[in-house]
Amino acid sequence: MVKDREEITLFDSGGNAVAYIAVDRNFTIYLWSGNPVAYIAGNNIYGLNGNHLGWYRDGIIRDQNGYAVGATKSAFSGVTRLEPVKGVKQIKPVKSIRQVAPVTPVFINSWSRNDLQSFLLYGVGR
Secondary structure, eight states: OOOTTOEEEEEOTTSOEEEEEEOSTTOEEEETTSOEEEEEETTEEEETTSOEEEEEETTEEEOTTSOEEEEOTTTOSSOOOOOOOOOOOOOOOOOOOOOOOOOOOOOOSSBOSSOHHHHHHGGGTO
């Protein structure tokens, strides 16, 4: 059973801790700085601005084309670096209405050219 205060670290292709999932009611994704940017609904990842960003399955975050952009430690195939101290968690804004999720692509066993932080920032309109 998962505790309410548990957090799951997300690593980029270089093994750097970039974001984390707060295992709360909304499975909110925060950047390491503490800024909320997205959330998980089912297997879909939505930005707080309502944009469909990608998918989360088996500990891997995938972009619209099916490439990996981030992974949990257990799903990461390489060595991860030590996690630095997290920033203070910021207050979540009200979520926008979600886009309809597109058809799930074939998942590709390769990293995306997009980095995890940029991918997640698309969820707040940056």
